[in-house]
Amino acid sequence: DFLSALEEVKPLFGAAEEELGKRLLGGIINYSTFIDDILEEGRLYTNQVRKPGSTPILSVALHGPPGSGKTALAAKMAIDSGFPFIKFVSPEDMVGFSEMQKVQQLDKIFRDAYKSTLSVIVIDNIEMLFDWVPIGPRFSTSVLVALKVLLEKQPPKDRRLLIFATTTxxxxxxxxxxxxxxxxxxxxxxxxxxxxxxxxxxxxxAFADRDLQRAIGEIQEITGSAEVGVGIKKILTGIETAKQDQDMPGRFARVMSHAIAVNKA
Amino acid sequence: DFLSALEEVKPLFGAAEEELGKRLLGGIINYSTFIDDILEEGRLYTNQVRKPGSTPILSVALHGPPGSGKTALAAKMAIDSGFPFIKFVSPEDMVGFSEMQKVQQLDKIFRDAYKSTLSVIVIDNIEMLFDWVPIGPRFSTSVLVALKVLLEKQPPKDRRLLIFATTTxxxxxxxxxxxxxxxxxxxxxxxxxxxxxxxxxxxxxAFADRDLQRAIGEIQEITGSAEVGVGIKKILTGIETAKQDQDMPGRFARVMSHAIAVNKA
Amino acid sequence: DFLSALEEVKPLFGAAEEELGKRLLGGIINYSTFIDDILEEGRLYTNQVRKPGSTPILSVALHGPPGSGKTALAAKMAIDSGFPFIKFVSPEDMVGFSEMQKVQQLDKIFRDAYKSTLSVIVIDNIEMLFDWVPIGPRFSTSVLVALKVLLEKQPPKDRRLLIFATTTxxxxxxxxxxxxxxxxxxxxxxxxxxxxxxxxxxxxxAFADRDLQRAIGEIQEITGSAEVGVGIKKILTGIETAKQDQDMPGRFARVMSHAIAVNKA
Amino acid sequence: DFLSALEEVKPLFGAAEEELGKRLLGGIINYSTFIDDILEEGRLYTNQVRKPGSTPILSVALHGPPGSGKTALAAKMAIDSGFPFIKFVSPEDMVGFSEMQKVQQLDKIFRDAYKSTLSVIVIDNIEMLFDWVPIGPRFSTSVLVALKVLLEKQPPKDRRLLIFATTTxxxxxxxxxxxxxxxxxxxxxxxxxxxxxxxxxxxxxAFADRDLQRAIGEIQEITGSAEVGVGIKKILTGIETAKQDQDMPGRFARVMSHAIAVNKA
Amino acid sequence: DFLSALEEVKPLFGAAEEELGKRLLGGIINYSTFIDDILEEGRLYTNQVRKPGSTPILSVALHGPPGSGKTALAAKMAIDSGFPFIKFVSPEDMVGFSEMQKVQQLDKIFRDAYKSTLSVIVIDNIEMLFDWVPIGPRFSTSVLVALKVLLEKQPPKDRRLLIFATTTxxxxxxxxxxxxxxxxxxxxxxxxxxxxxxxxxxxxxAFADRDLQRAIGEIQEITGSAEVGVGIKKILTGIETAKQDQDMPGRFARVMSHAIAVNKA
Amino acid sequence: DFLSALEEVKPLFGAAEEELGKRLLGGIINYSTFIDDILEEGRLYTNQVRKPGSTPILSVALHGPPGSGKTALAAKMAIDSGFPFIKFVSPEDMVGFSEMQKVQQLDKIFRDAYKSTLSVIVIDNIEMLFDWVPIGPRFSTSVLVALKVLLEKQPPKDRRLLIFATTTxxxxxxxxxxxxxxxxxxxxxxxxxxxxxxxxxxxxxAFADRDLQRAIGEIQEITGSAEVGVGIKKILTGIETAKQDQDMPGRFARVMSHAIAVNKA
Ligand SMILES: Nc1ncnc2c1ncn2[C@@H]1O[C@H](COP(=O)(O)OP(=O)(O)OP(=O)(O)O)[C@@H](O)[C@H]1O
Ligand SMILES: Nc1ncnc2c1ncn2[C@@H]1O[C@H](COP(=O)(O)OP(=O)(O)OP(=O)(O)O)[C@@H](O)[C@H]1O
Ligand SMILES: Nc1ncnc2c1ncn2[C@@H]1O[C@H](COP(=O)(O)OP(=O)(O)OP(=O)(O)O)[C@@H](O)[C@H]1O
Ligand SMILES: Nc1ncnc2c1ncn2[C@@H]1O[C@H](COP(=O)(O)OP(=O)(O)OP(=O)(O)O)[C@@H](O)[C@H]1O
Ligand SMILES: Nc1ncnc2c1ncn2[C@@H]1O[C@H](COP(=O)(O)OP(=O)(O)OP(=O)(O)O)[C@@H](O)[C@H]1O
Ligand SMILES: Nc1ncnc2c1ncn2[C@@H]1O[C@H](COP(=O)(O)OP(=O)(O)OP(=O)(O)O)[C@@H](O)[C@H]1O
Ligand SMILES: [Mg+2]
Ligand SMILES: [Mg+2]
Ligand SMILES: [Mg+2]
Ligand SMILES: [Mg+2]
Ligand SMILES: [Mg+2]
Ligand SMILES: [Mg+2]
Incomplete structure (x- = not known):
C-alpha cells in the first residue's frame, strides 16, 4: 500500500544523498561560463518534468571526455531538483552481478522510482553498466536491451521520472x-x-602566482601548444601529486603534459 | 471448456484497453491526408479477417522512422477493430525474461488469442523483442524463429487472427x-x-500565430532546408521543453533543428 | 509388443490426416501441366518404396520460392501414398523446444515410423527446423546433424520409409x-x-472476365513485364484482400505488383 | 576379471555382425580391379596388427567421394579380419548425445576393445562424429580432440588394435x-x-543388353562426356528408381546425368 | 565489528610479507641510475596517499618487457610503504577459479583493504588476471570490467588505498x-x-673479470650489436645455466644471444 | 604431514616409470650425433635444478615435426634425472575431462610435485592439452592460462622442479x-x-644390405631428392608394414615416399 511504499522510498533517498555527496568531493568550480549554462539546462529539464500534464518521462545524456566532470554535474543536478526520490545507479554497485541480476536490479530501481510522484535516476557510466569493451566489441546484450526499454517505458499514471545518464x-x-x-x-x-x-x-x-604562471608556461613548452585539453579530474589529482614534489610547478607541468599527450594518443 | 475460456479472455481485453490507451496519450492529430489513408488501410485488413471463409490469419507490418507514430496508429487500429480479444505485446513487458521465457510468453499469447473467434495482436517494436543490436549484429535466434513460425501458423478451425507489428x-x-x-x-x-x-x-x-511562423522560419534557417524530417513524437516533446523557456519559439527551433540534424547523421 | 505398437501408430495417422488437411485448404488448382508432372513424380517414388526388396529408405526434397505450394504438394503426395503411417513434422510444433528436445522429438518420430512397414514423413520447412537465419549465418548444429544422420539411417529389417522435405x-x-x-x-x-x-x-x-483482364493488364503496366513471378499463396490471399475493396481489380493489381516487386528485391 | 570381460565382449561382437551386415546389403560388386587391390591392402594391415611384437595400434583412413563404397569396404575388411572383437561406430548411434556423452561413448568403445587381444574398430563418417558443418565452419572440439588422442593412444600390454575410419x-x-x-x-x-x-x-x-547400351549412350549425350563420375550407391538406387518407369533406360540416364551434374557443381 | 576486522587484516599482512619476499629472491641490483628513480617515484605516490585530505585512491601501472623486474620493483615499493595492509594479488592464486569466483575474490580483497586506514594492493600480471590471450583475442570480460570499476571506486570515508599493477x-x-x-x-x-x-x-x-669481458664480447659478436635488450630475470637464470657448463662464458653468451634474438622476433 | 606425503609420492613415481617405459618401446637409436647432444642438454638442465641455491623452477620445451622422437627423448631425460618424483602428463589421461577438471588435475600434479624436494614433470603434447585446433583457431583459454601460470609459479621453499614439455x-x-x-x-x-x-x-x-640400398635408392627416385625428411616414428612403423609384403624394399620405399610427400604438403 501507499504508506509502506513511502517508507521504502525514504531511506533510498537518504542513501542517495550520501552517494551523491561522494561524487562531489571536488566541488563544482566555476572555471568557465559554460558550467553555469550546463546547470541551467539541468534546471530546465527538471522544471519540464515537474510540471503536471507534460510528458511523464524525460531522459538526458551527459557526455564528454574522461574526467571532464560528467558525474559531478549529474549529481549536482539531481540534488538541485529537490525531487523526493533520487537514485544513483553505478557499475560499482553491481560488481560480480550476473547479467540477469543487473537487469533485475535496474528493473527494481525503476519500479521503486514509480512509487514517488517525482523521481530522478542518475545512471553513471552507462556503457560500463552493459560491460562495453571496445575489443570485439563486447557488451551485455540483455543489459543494453533492458536499458533501451526502461528509457522509453511510460510510467504509471501520475508518476513523473527524470533520468540523467553519463557516458564517455x-x-x-x-x-x-x-x-x-x-x-x-x-x-x-x-x-x-x-x-x-x-x-x-x-x-x-596551492600555487603562488608566480609558480602558477611558470607551471602553465612549461606545459605550453612541453606540449608545444596553448590549448590544454584535459579533464578537471586529472587536474585536481595532478595538483596533489605535485604537492609531494619539491619542485611543485615543474612536477605539475610534467604530469599535466603527460596526461595531455596520453589524451591525444 | 468454452465458458472458462471466455472468462480468461475478457480480462485480457480489459488490460489491453488500458495498455492501448497509454500509447495514445498524444491522440491522433490529423496533420496530413495520409493519416486517414493509413487508418483506412487498417479497416480494410480488419474487414478481411472479419469475413468468415477467408484466410484465417493476416499480418501487417507498420514501419517507419523513430517516433513517427507507428505504435499509436497500430493501437488505434486495434481499438477500432472492435474484436473481442486484443493483446498488446511489448518488449517492456519482458524485461529480464530469458529467451526461453519470451518464446513461451509469445506462444501463450497466440494460444490465448485462439480462444476468441476474432483476435488482434499488436507486436510493438518487433526487432527489440528479439533483442536486435546492430553491432555484431546480435539478436535472439530463438525468439526470432518463434516469431517467424507464429506469424505463419494456421489458427485452429473457426478462429481468425489479425496481427499488427511495428518496427523501425x-x-x-x-x-x-x-x-x-x-x-x-x-x-x-x-x-x-x-x-x-x-x-x-x-x-x-501553445504558440501564438506569430511565434509559430518565427519558430518554423528559424528551423529553416538553422537547418538550411524547408524540409522538416522528424517524427511527431519529438515534436510533441519539443513543444513541452520549449514551454519552459522564456524564448519559446527560439528554444523550439533549436530543439527541432538538433533533432533533425541527429536524424540525418 | 507389436499390437501395442500398432495402437500407437493408428492415432498418429489420424492426427496426421487433420494436420495434412490444414495445409490443403486452398486445394490443388491445376493451373499448369507441371502440377500433374510433380504429382506423378511423387507417385513414382511412392511406388519405389512400396516395392519390397528395393532400397528401404528414400528421401525427396521439394524446393522452390516462398508460397509456391511446396507444403500443399508434399501433403498431397503423403495422403496419396495411402501408407499406414504418415507424420507431418513442422517447426510450428516445436516452438520453445530446446535444441536437444528437437533432436529427441525427431528421433522419436523416426522410431515411430519404423513401427509401421510402410511410412511417410513430411518434414516441412526443413531449414527452419534447424533455426536457419541468414545473418551470421546461424543455425542449430545439433538439429542439422541429427537430420543428416536420420536422412541416411537404414531402417530396421522389413521397414520402408519415404521422406518428403520442403525448403525455400x-x-x-x-x-x-x-x-x-x-x-x-x-x-x-x-x-x-x-x-x-x-x-x-x-x-x-471472384472476378468477372472483364475485371480479370483489367487486373492482369494493370499488373503488366505497373511491373513493366508480362512475366508474373509470384507464389500461388500470395495470389490466393491477394484475391481475398481485393474483395474488400470497391475497386477489386485495381486493388488486386496493386497488391500483386507490390508482391512481385518485393520478390525481385 | 578376464572371464567376465570375455562375456562382455562376445555380445558386442554379435551385435557388430548384424551392424556390419546392414552396410553390405548391396554386396561388393567386383566392377574394377582396384576393388581387389583395396581389399588386399586391408588384408596387409590386418596381418601387420595380428603379428605379435609389431606396433600394437594401427589406423587406416578410407576416403573418397559420397557413395563410393567406403563404408561397405570398411565393413568387409573388418569382417574378413576374423578378429574376436569388432565394433562399428556410427554417428547414427549417437543422435541426441551431448558432446560429453559422445566422448565418453568413444572412450568406452576403446576400453572395450582392449579387453580382447585383437580388435577392430570401424569409425564410420568420422567427420560427422565431430559434427562437422562446412559453414562457419563448425565442429565439436571435444569430440575431435578425443578422436585425435584415441587414434594415437598406446593399448595396454599384449593388446592389439586396428582402426578403420571412413570419410568424404x-x-x-x-x-x-x-x-x-x-x-x-x-x-x-x-x-x-x-x-x-x-x-x-x-x-x-535389370537391363536387357540393348537398354544398357542405350542408357549409357544417353548419359554420355546429356553430360557431354564419356567419363561417368558417380558413386556406386547412387547407381544402385538409380536402377531401382528407373524400374518404376516405363522407359527404364531413359529414366536411368536422366537420374544418373542429374547425379553427375550435382557432383560436379 | 572493528576489532575482529583488525584481526582479519593482521594475518593478511603477514601472509603478504612472505608472498612479497618470494618475488624479491634475486634482490634489487642497482645496475643503473633509473632503478633509484623508479623507487623514488614509488615513494612519491606512497606519500601522496599517506597525506590525509588528498585523493583517497591512487593507482600506478608498472609496465615493461617480460622479465624486466616489474614484479620485484612493485613488491619492493609495497614493502617500503610500511602501510598496515598489504596484499599481493596474482593469477597464480586463482588457477581453476571461474570468472565469477575471480570477480568475487577481487571484490573481497578491495573490501578487506578498506578495513585498514592505509592499504596497498599489488595486482601482478594484470592482463593474465583477465585471461588475456592474443589470438582471438580472448579475455574475461567480467574480470576486466570488475578491475575497471575497482580501480576507480571511491573508498569509504577515511580510507586511503594505493594500487600497483604490473603488465607487459x-x-x-x-x-x-x-x-x-x-x-x-x-x-x-x-x-x-x-x-x-x-x-x-x-x-x-660468478665470473672472473676476463671471462666477463669475453662473454660480453661474444654476445656482441653473435648478435652483431652492442645493444643488449633482455630482462634481468633471463640474465640471472642464464648465469645459473652457464655455471653448469665447463665453458661458462661461452655458454652464457650463447644463452643470452638466443634470448635477445627471441625477444626481437 | 611429511610421512603421508611421501607415501603419496611413491606410487606416483612407480606409475610414472611404467608410463615412461611405454613411450620408449622403440628405444633410443643413436642414428646421429645430435641425439647425444640432445641428451647432454637434458643432463645440463637436470644438474642446474639439482644444485641447491639456484633458481627453483626450470622449464624446457622440446619441439619438432610429428614423430621426430620428442616424447621418447623427454621420457628418457626424465628417467635419467633420477629425481624421486616423476610425472608424465598426457592428453590421453584427460579424455572426457571438462576444462575445469583439466585445470584442477594440472594444479594437483604441480602440488604433488612440490611434496618432493626434486621433481620432474613431463607435459606431453602441450598444445593438445589445451585442445588446440588450427581451424578457428580454437583452444581452451582456461587450460592455456593455467599452464602459463603453472610454468612460472615459484615452488614453495626448498622445493625444486624441472619441466619438460613436448610440442609440434x-x-x-x-x-x-x-x-x-x-x-x-x-x-x-x-x-x-x-x-x-x-x-x-x-x-x-629387417633388411639385407642389398635390399636396404635398393629401398633407399627407390625413395630417392620417387621423391626426386636425396633428402629424407620424415620422423623416426613413421620409419619404424613403415618397416613393420613392409615386412608383410613380399616385396619388402619396394613396399618400404612406397610407404616412406608417401609419408615424405604428405609431410611436404
Ligand atoms: N565545474 C566542475 N564540473 C565538474 N566537476 C568539477 C567541477 N569543478 C570541480 N569538479 C570536481 O572534478 C571532479 C570531476 O570528476 P567526475 O568523476 O565528475 O568526472 P567524470 O567526467 O565523471 O569522470 P569519468 O569520465 O572518469 O567518469 C569531481 O571531483 C568534481 O567534484
Ligand atoms: N497522426 C498521428 N499519428 C501517430 N501518432 C500521433 C499522431 N498524432 C499524434 N500522435 C501522437 O504522437 C505520438 C507518436 O508516438 P509513437 O510512440 O506512436 O511513435 P513510434 O513511431 O511508435 O515511436 P518509436 O519509433 O519510438 O516506437 C503518440 O503520443 C501519439 O499519440
Ligand atoms: N497447384 C497448387 N500447388 C500448390 N498449392 C496450391 C495449388 N493450388 C492451390 N494451392 C494452394 O496454395 C497454397 C500454397 O501454399 P503452401 O503453404 O503450400 O506454399 P509453400 O510453398 O509451402 O509456402 P512457404 O514457402 O511459405 O512454405 C495452399 O493453400 C494450397 O492449398
Ligand atoms: N565394389 C563395391 N564397393 C563398395 N560398395 C559396393 C561395391 N559393390 C556394391 N557395393 C554396394 O554399394 C553401396 C556402397 O554404399 P556405401 O554406404 O558403402 O558408400 P559410402 O561411400 O560409405 O557412402 P557415404 O559417402 O554416403 O558414406 C553398398 O550398398 C554396397 O553394398
Ligand atoms: N634492479 C632490479 N629490478 C628488478 N628486479 C631485479 C633487480 N635486480 C635484481 N632483480 C631480480 O630480477 C628478477 C626480476 O624478475 P621479476 O619477476 O620481477 O620480473 P618481471 O618483469 O615481473 O617478469 P615477468 O614479465 O615475467 O612478470 C627478480 O628475481 C628480482 O629479484
Ligand atoms: N633417437 C631416437 N629419438 C627418439 N625416438 C627414437 C629414437 N630412436 C628410436 N626412437 C623411437 O622412435 C619413436 C619416436 O616416437 P615419439 O612418440 O617419441 O615421437 P614424437 O615426436 O613424440 O611423435 P608425436 O609428434 O606424434 O608426438 C619411439 O618409439 C622411440 O622409442
Ligand atoms: Mg563519471
Ligand atoms: Mg513505437
Ligand atoms: Mg511451406
Ligand atoms: Mg559411408
Ligand atoms: Mg612479473
Ligand atoms: Mg609425442
Missing part, C-alpha cells in the same frame, strides 16, 4: 541505437584554455 | 527473412513539410 | 552438405505466366 | 591436424568409366 | 580502455647497455 | 604468448639424411 562513449551509444532514445543531450567539455586552467589552480590555493 | 528496422527484418512473411505492410512517414508542422503546432495551442 | 533454401542446404543426402529433388516453381494467373483467377470465381 | 572430407581432416595421425590411407574412387558402369548394370540383371 | 601489455590495456584509468605509470626497461650487463655479472660473483 | 607447434605457442615462458628450448629434427635412414634400417635387422 556517445558514438558507441549511437551505433548501438541507444543514444537517439534520449530526449536531450548535454556536452561536458575538457578544460581547454590556459585561463580556465589558471582559474582552477588559483581556486586550489 | 524494415531492412533488418528483410535480411533476417522475417519481413516477407507479413501479408501486408504500411509505411508511416515522418512529419516532412512545414505545413504539416504548422498544423501540429496550431493543434497544440 | 536449396542453396543453403547444399552449402551445409545436407542437400546431396536426398535421393531425389522436385522443383516447385512460381506462377510465372499470365495464362497461369488467369487460370487461378477464373478458378476463384 | 580428407582435406578437412588434414586442416584439422587429424589426417596425419592415421598410419595409412586408402582412396576409394567413384565409378568413372563406362565399362565399370556397364559391369554394374549387367550385374543388376 | 601496456598497449592491450590501452585498447581495452583500462590503461587511462590509472593515475600514473612507471616504465620498467630491459637491461640495454653492456655497462649495465657488466654490473650485473660482477654483482653475481 | 612451436609457432602456435609463440603466438599464444606461451613459448617465451620456457627457460630453454631443444629442437628435435626429422631423420634427414640417407646415412641416418640407413643407420636405422640396419639397426632394425
Amino acid at each position: 562513449e556517445r558514438s558507441v551509444l549511437t551505433q548501438l541505437d541507444l543514444f537517439h532514445r534520449f530526449d536531450a543531450e548535454i556536452a561536458v567539455p575538457n578544460v581547454n584554455t590556459q585561463a580556465e586552467l589558471a582559474h582552477i589552480l588559483q581556486h586550489s590555493g | 528496422e524494415r531492412s533488418v527484418l528483410t535480411q533476417l527473412d522475417l519481413f516477407h512473411r507479413f501479408d501486408a505492410e504500411i509505411a508511416v512517414p515522418n512529419v516532412n513539410t512545414q505545413a504539416e508542422l504548422a498544423h501540429i503546432l496550431q493543434h497544440s495551442g | 533454401e536449396r542453396s543453403v542446404l547444399t552449402q551445409l552438405d545436407l542437400f546431396h543426402r536426398f535421393d531425389a529433388e522436385i522443383a516447385v516453381p512460381n506462377v510465372n505466366t499470365q495464362a497461369e494467373l488467369a487460370h487461378i483467377l477464373q478458378h476463384s470465381g | 572430407e580428407r582435406s578437412v581432416l588434414t586442416q584439422l591436424d587429424l589426417f596425419h595421425r592415421f598410419d595409412a590411407e586408402i582412396a576409394v574412387p567413384n565409378v568413372n568409366t563406362q565399362a565399370e558402369l556397364a559391369h554394374i548394370l549387367q550385374h543388376s540383371g | 601489455e601496456r598497449s592491450v590495456l590501452t585498447q581495452l580502455d583500462l590503461f587511462h584509468r590509472f593515475d600514473a605509470e612507471i616504465a620498467v626497461p630491459n637491461v640495454n647497455t653492456q655497462a649495465e650487463l657488466a654490473h650485473i655479472l660482477q654483482h653475481s660473483g | 607447434e612451436r609457432s602456435v605457442l609463440t603466438q599464444l604468448d606461451l613459448f617465451h615462458r620456457f627457460d630453454a628450448e631443444i629442437a628435435v629434427p626429422n631423420v634427414n639424411t640417407q646415412a641416418e635412414l640407413a643407420h636405422i634400417l640396419q639397426h632394425s635387422g
